[in-house]
Amino acid sequence: MVKEAILALMAGIFIGVVFKLIKLPLPAPPVLAGVLGVAGVYIGGKIIEMLFMRVQ
Numbered sequence: 001m002v003k004e005a006i007l008a009l010m011a012g013i014f015i016g017v018v019f020k021l022i023k024l025p026l027p028a029p030p031v032l033a034g035v036l037g038v039a040g041v042y043i044g045g046k047i048i049e050m051l052f053m054r055v056q
Contacts, residue, residue, distance in 0.1 A: 019026055028034055 016026060026035065
């Protein structure tokens with residue numbers, strides 16, 4: 001899990017550098033909205049996993 005997080009961070013940094021070098025806007029929402037959106041997707045997925053685990 002830690003390896004995946006480090007690789008994702010490195011990929012994000014790389015993409016950020018590339019976008020800035022070619023003078024494009026960063027492909028990310030504002031910081032707080034982006035973090036909350038990702039957290040919401042994760043929590044929603046976990047809720048569905050828990051519901052389906054209990055049904056089966």
